[in-house]
Amino acid sequence: MEDHDGQERTTSEIAPQACGSCRKQKRRCDKQLPTCSLCLRIGRNCGYSAETQTNQPSPEEFAALKDQVASLEQLLRTTTQSSGSLQSGTNGTPNGSSSNSSNSLNGNSPASLLLSPGRPPPWTGPASFPSLFFLDSNAFEYERLQIQAPHVKVPPGALTALGSSAELREMIEHYFATVHVYYPIISKIRLYQHLANPLHEPGADIALLFLAMKLICSDIPEGQPPQTQLYLDVKSFYSYVEAQNGFSIQLIQSLCLISLYELGHCVYPAAYLSIGASARLGHAMGLHAKGVPQMLARPSTWTEQEERRRVWWGVIVLDRFINIGHRGKSFGSNDPGLDCHLPTDDAAWDRGQMLVAAPLSLSASQTTRVSPFARTCQSAHLLGKAIAHIDDKQLPLSYRFGEALQISRTLRALADVLPDDTASPELMDTNDLETSAPYTSMAIAYSGLLTLYDAYSCTEQASTLHLAGEAGPGAEHGRGTGLSMGEEQLQMQQASIHGLEEISSRVLFLARRVRRNVDSKGVAAVSPLVVDAIYQAAANYAWYVRETSDPTCGERLLELKELLVLLDRRWKVAGEYLRIVEAAEFYLQSAIR
Incomplete structure (x- = not known):
């Protein structure tokens, strides 16, 4: 090559x-001696300091380096084997070798889901997540940034736990014939399209969803706690996917199914x-509203958009239901x-x-036909x-009694509509929907x-509740009812006393x-x-028996208790409610004696 003076330079000296x-300017250097081309062209001093030149290691240094690498490998191997031995008393061995046990989730401890004995984990650290999404959402939207969904590797043993393809498909069909009937938050057609697509590599989110579906469909052996293997x-698998920033619609669907399992089995x-x-x-993902930063990519189909709407409604249903007996706590969802x-x-x-979805404001109309799950949401x-x-x-x-009367009227109007929905011709053509899906909305x-x-039924209890409020201006009259506050209080108490018996x-x-549905089709789809509604009615009849000694109330109480015993085979919370009713009966009988 030639320098700027036209003199030829040798390229052998590098x-x-x-x-x-x-190096200081972080520029590319061709390492020519005695002066690099860039420094020669701009007239800059060029020097190769002897302090920074790397010399070839001596044989002694090279041998010491090999010893250090061997020591680090041995330390890593020992640590991995120790982690494997902590998985289970039957899976780990002193030398870290794996036993002949299966990688099935049902046979190993929760740690076996994340780590296979004797091998380092096949995944790296968590996928990066743009912190700007939470630190400054306005800047995130202004920059038009999008969150790329990471591909989280499936931990060892997760796919094995799902069984063969035939077993997996059988489990999915059982799920859609039972749980999906009353809690339809997973798109059936999208899931089957995903399974049929040979080009789509299954990720950890799909495997987690399948395992959550398997969990909610599983039966608990008699006498065993619901905290099964x-x-x-x-639960461990979910924590792992969440820690890897594997946020997807399947992640929140899995958490909803886990929550439903815990609620149903009183965990x-x-x-x-x-x-x-x-x-x-759901709030973080932006499922609750459209005008907020969205964590998920824009839905590509109407079915996917509807699925997200159903997932958020599914969260609201569980969030409201969990607070029935747990008073004084705020809701987690808007x-x-x-x-x-x-x-x-x-x-x-x-x-x-x-199809067109009805707005919440119009769904109470008796002329508007909505689906069973929409009635559940309402x-x-x-x-x-x-x-x-x-x-x-x-x-x-001044507002309390009027508002209570208004809520009572709205709920009763909905309760009056629901029996008509269960007998509609549309539902008659859908087998399971006709017999079980509307029961959830009616019970809620x-x-x-x-x-x-x-x-509001008990005078003393209602007085205690009302003393918490403060009478403001216009306290003598109810809001918009034309009744005085005393008349509203009396009307609400009378409605409550009669309403307890009627409902x-x-x-x-x-x-x-x-x-009848359980006798004909089994308890799986309940x-x-x-x-909860069965429990509250049973508790009311137990009180009626004590107050009136009416044999009819005693027969109805026994009928409801028998159903709780039957439902306990599927959901352990029914057995817990039964024990509460029997304890109340014992207390009432002791008080009479």
Whole structure:
């Protein structure tokens, strides 16, 4: 090559590293001696310091380096083997070798889901997440940044736990024939399209969803706690995917199914905390509103958009239901606005058929036909109104009784519509939907009415509740009712006393329909969300027996208790409710004696 004076330079003399000036300026250097081309062209001093030149290591230094590498490898191998030995008393061995046990989730400890004995983990650190999304969402949207979904590797043993392809498909079909009937938050057509696509590599989020579906469909052996090995493994798997920033719609769907399992089997406080976490996760993803930063990519199809709407409604249903007996706590999810749309027709959505979804404000109309899950969402929404009203200790007396009457009328109007929905011709053509799906919405509506009436039926209890509020201006008259506050209080108390008896009889009628459905199709498709209404009605009849000694009330109480015993085979929370009723009976009988 030639320099700037036209003199030819030799290329045989090359420095072992860049010159000091190029390294300082972080510029590319051709390492020519005695001066690099860049320094020669711009007239800059060029020097190759002897201090920075790397010399070849001596044989002694090279041998010492090999010893250090060997020591580090031995330390890593020992640490990995120790972690493997902690997985299970039957899986780990002193030398870290794996035993002949299966990698199935049901046979190993939760740690076996994340680490296979004797091998380093096949995944790296968590995928990067743009912190700007939480630190300054306005800047995040201004820069039009998008969150790339990471590919989280499936931990060892997770796919093995799902069994063969035939077993996996059988589990999925069982899920859609049972749980999906009353809690349809997973798109059936999208899931089957995912399974049929040979080009789509399954990720950890899909494997987690399958395991959560398997968990919610599993039966607990008699006498065994609900914290089974599968439950512990799925919880551990979820924590791993979340720690890897594997945020997807499948992640929150899995958490909803885990929460439903915990709620149905009375796993507390895990159920309360998991439902709160699902609400927080939904808010972070932006499922609760459109005009907020979205963590997920824009949906590509109407079916996917509807699926996200159903997932968020599924969170609201669980969030309202978990607060029925746990009073005085705020909800984890926002209250949906009246312009929020309910889920569309369940059967049409499963087929991928696009239909119009009714707004929440119009869904109470008796001329508007909505799907069973939409009625469940509406019932849960009104249940939340009743719970929030009871828990609001700052509500002035001038508003309290009028608002209670309004909530009662709205809930009763919905309860009156629901039996007509169950007999509609549309539902008659959908087999399982006709017999089991509407029961969930009816039970939740009855739970809301019984909860509201219980707070206002007793004079002393109602007085204690009302003293928490402060009378403001115009306290003598109710808001918009034309009645005085005393008249509203009397009207609400009378409505509560009569309402407890009427709604309890409605629950008994619903319980008989559930019993016939169980006798004909089994207990697998019964929703755990129907159990609370049965419990509250049974508790009311136990009180009636004590107060009136009416044999009819005693027969109805026995009928409801028998159903709780039957449902305990599927959901352990029914057995817990039964024990509460029997304890109350024992207390009442002791008080009589």
